[in-house]
Amino acid sequence: MKMKRSLSLLTVSSTLLSFIAPSFIAPYQAIATPPRTPDKTVNCDVLVVGGGLSGVATAYEGLLAGKRVCLTEITDWVGGQISAQGxxxxxxxxTQRRRLFYSRGYLELRKRIKDKYGGLNPGDCWVSDSCFLPRDGHKVLNKMLKDAAREGRGKLRWFPNTVIKDLETTSDGKIINAAIAIQHKPAKGAAPLNTSPLSQTIEDAYNYDDSSKFAKTIIRFTPKRKQSNSPNWYIVDASETGEIVGLADVPYRLGIDERSYLEPSSSSISNDPYCTQxxxxxxxxxxTQNAQKHDMPPFYMQYSPYYxxxxxxxxxxxxxxxxxxIWSPQQGAQMTFGGINFSTPTPGDISMQNWTWGNDYRPGTSQDNLIYTRQQLQSSGQLVPGGWKGGLRTEALRKAEEISLGYFYWLVAGTTDSQLGEGVKKPHPNHRFLSGLNSPMGTAHGLSxxxxxxxxxxxxxxxxxxxxKGFMIWEIDISRRDYNDEYYRKTLSPSTYRSLRTALAGLExxxxxxxxxxxxxxxxxxRSTIFPDAxxxxxxxxxxxxxxxxSPPEAAGNTERKGERRGAGQAYPFQIALRAMIPQKIDNLxxxxxxxxxxxxxxxxxxxHSFEWSAGAAAGTTAAFALKNNIAPYQLVDELPKIEPKLIELQRLLNQNNNPTAFPDTSIFNEKWDDWR
Structure with missing residues (x-):
């Protein structure tokens, strides 16, 4: 396999660890500020909020359908998981990979990665068939969007470093008429973007006023067409946290769902919105060939009990x-550990770190949760006009940045192990932390x-x-678990257990x-549940x-929330239902x-990754189809289980465009879904 092996990197010393310091801790409270007159108005057929894989896929299909697509993203890279998130x-x-049964855009992404490197796996990783450099993910997707616009005669308007601040709706709240956004660039004389970590910039990004760091442009997104009896544009929330869902205040869930026959493995008898993944x-x-000097971060001892x-x-x-x-200039000798085969690291190899008991930050209480609940949004003033600040706890972001930087130090210099005890962890000093605007993550601080x-x-x-009570896809819709063990018989009430077994009876x-x-x-x-509106x-x-x-998550002796892993396990191949993408209250979201x-x-x-793309492809196609047919998406499913002719037409279009709505040979009469591994 032929691969390109040259890579230019700018590394910065460990003094960058001082970028994240307690001096930046401040109470997080939204202050409603009136917007100045928008600097410009931009018309769209489809406004996609969030440039991750789902947002890119939405834009990709919208462009191929000839639509004017506006794409906003809080960072300056498209790709989300494969780029800005590292x-x-x-x-x-x-099985899905072997049969290459994916959406057309996802297949194109894989092809272009392979073409770029001469192979899918320039990192020779063992977790996946494809590990590569994040900045290349952005470049590949950026080119794909431009090509889609040219092929479909659509129009792409790309707005990096942009957040949605407010929404304008009709008097009955059913239609979003406009979205007010803030785009930022470096203020005169300020450091380049991506110099400071997110926790130090996110609150500034949501303020209308210019600052010492940012010069702001206020943008008003509106529909291209005049008002009609049905929505004349669509907003697609493809953000990473359901940001527009929170801002628009439509009904949603957060964290653990209450235990029921639909969610029998839930770790709680009631909803717990603070415990998210x-x-x-x-x-x-x-x-590196030689050992490097590593300075202990000033906050390391706070997090060392966790690693x-x-x-x-x-x-x-x-x-x-x-x-x-994610990068391996030369292949090392093969070795095996714990039954896993991989090639030995060699100097010049680059690894991306994403480890549960390493740089995962896992808050689970009302004192430290990252994504604010509706009650927290209300109490912090974020649901009043002009009060929206992104809906996240800045302090949780800051501590997540620290735990990640501390994890690198643990990898290269640490000698403790919170779960396995003494004598397991040894120092590995022949490594360096990659940072700088030309580094794989594209940031001066080195974090994603x-x-x-x-x-x-x-x-x-x-x-x-x-x-x-509202459409949801539940645990039992996809899990391979048979629920016949003693735990469920004892934990669930007799009536709940009977309902569970009834729901799993299939044709009987x-x-x-x-x-x-x-x-x-x-x-x-x-099999998984088959949805008529897949x-x-x-x-x-x-x-x-x-x-x-x-709280805090890194506290010595802390444990994972009891029972949370019970629901983990294998799933059958599953479908995305259109009803799962249509919120309550708002018809053009x-x-x-x-x-x-x-x-x-x-x-x-x-x-x-592939699910995100499929969901985005469905959203982009649905939005374009709804505009063309002068019909709102909810009208495609409001008569189910009766036949919905327009829904069938949409599904046919998706499949004709090689955006599949079902896996091959998977029906209620086929009992061989176990073959899909």
């Missing part, structure tokens, strides 16, 4: 280094531009057939409901990075990415 290792399942600032480190290899079978530095190695987010606000869809459900069969005698269906696909394991029990209507447990599978 997680440039594609999470894929073996951990988030991570990734970074890149390079193997660990986690499991004995993972307690190998070379294994952890090569896990998400934005943290890798695993979970955000998740909408509650509109009440529909079989979902009287009717017989169970009518009393012809005892639910305990019925074999559990071996418009996309995904497949991944239900994968948890649980919140911690006590669609939701893509991780904020679709999934439960806490289901969301642990509905969050990886």
């Amino acid at each position: 997680t440039s290792a594609l999470d894929e399942r073996p 951990g988030f991570t600032y990734t970074f890149a480190m390079e193997a 660990s290899y986690e499991l004995q079978r993972l307690a190998s530095f070379p294994l952890v280094f090569t896990y998400r190695r 531009k934005y943290p890798y987010m695993r979970e955000g606000r998740r909408i509650i869809g509109r009440p529909s057939w079989g979902h009287s 459900t009717t017989s169970v409901i009518l009393g012809r069969k005892d639910p305990s005698s019925v074999a559990r269906r071996t 418009i996309g696909i995904g497949h991944y394991a239900i994968d948890f990075h649980p919140c911690m029990t006590k 669609l939701v893509a990415g991780k904020s679709i209507a999934t439960s806490h447990i289901a969301a642990a599978a509905y969050r990886v």
Whole structure:
């Protein structure tokens, strides 16, 4: 396999650790400030908020459909997970990857990565078939969008370093008429963008006024067409945390869902909005020929009780280094540890770090949670006009930055292990932390531009057939678990357990409901739920990075929230329902990415790269289809289970465009879904 091996890097000394210091801690409170007159107005057919994979996929399909697409992003890179968040290792399942059964844009992304490097895996990592440099993810996707605009005769308006500050709606609140955004660039004489970490810039980014760091441009996004009886433009929330969902104040869930027959593995009998999955600032480190000098960060001892290899079978530095190695100039000798085969690191190798008991930050209480609940948004003034500040706790971002920088020091100099005890961790000084604007992460401080987010606000869809309280995709819709063990019999009430077994009866459900069969005698269906309004696909394991029990997360002796990993495990290939993308209250808002209507447990599978692309492709196609047919998306599903001719037409269009809505040979009559691994 031929690969390009030259790479220019600017490294900066460990004094950059001082960028993140306690002096920047400040109470987080939104202050409503009146906007100045917008500097410019921009017309769009589709406004995509968030430039991650789901946002790019939305824009990609919108452009191919000939639409005028405006794409905003808080950073200056498109790609989200594979670029600005640094997680440039594609999470894929073996069967789907072997059969290359993905959306057309995702297949094009994989092809262009392969073309660029001469192979999919220039990092020779072992977690994925494709590990590469984050900045190249941005470059590849940027070119894909330009090519899509040219091919489809659409118009792309790209707005980096831009956040949405406010929304203007009709008097009944059903239509968003305009979105007010703030775009920033360096103020005169100020340091370049990406010099300071996010925690030091995010609050400034949401203020209308210019500052010592930023010069601001106020943009008013509006529809291109005049008002009609149906929406004349669409806003797609493809942000990482469900930001527009929070700002628009539509119904949503956050954190753990209450235990029920639909979510039987929930760790709580009631909803807990503060326990979301951990988030991570990734970074890149390079193997060197000689030992490097490493200074202990001033905050290291605060976080040192947290760091660990986690499991004995993972307690190998070379294994952890090569896990998400994103660049490897020469292949080292093969070695095996814990049953895993990988090539030995060699000088010049670059690894991206994303480790649960390393740089994951996992708050789980009301004192430290990252994503503010609706109550917290209200109390901080973020739901009043002009008060929106992004909906995140700045202090949690700052501490996540610190724990990540501390984790690098632990890798190269640490000798403790919080889970495995003494004598396991050894120093590995022949490595350096890569930082600088030309480094893999593209930041002076070396951390990713934005943290890798695993979970955000998740909408509650509109009440529909079989979902009287609002549409949701639940644990039992996708999990391979048979729920026949003693835990569920003892934990769930008899009536709840009976409802669970009934819901899993598959083709025999009717017989169970009518009393012809005892639910305990019925074999559990071996497939995921098939949705009549499916418009996309995904497949991944239900994968948890649980919140911690006590505050702060890094406290000595702290443990993961009890029971959070119970729902983890294998999932069947699953579908994305259109109803999961349509929020309540607002008719011209669609939701893509991780904020679709999934439960806490289901969301642990509905969050990886190919799913994000499929959801975005569905959103972009749906928006363009709705505009062309003068119909709102909710009208495509409001008569289910009756036949919806326009829904069928949309599904046909998606499949014709090679954006599949179902996996091959997966139907209610096919019991061989176990073959999909």
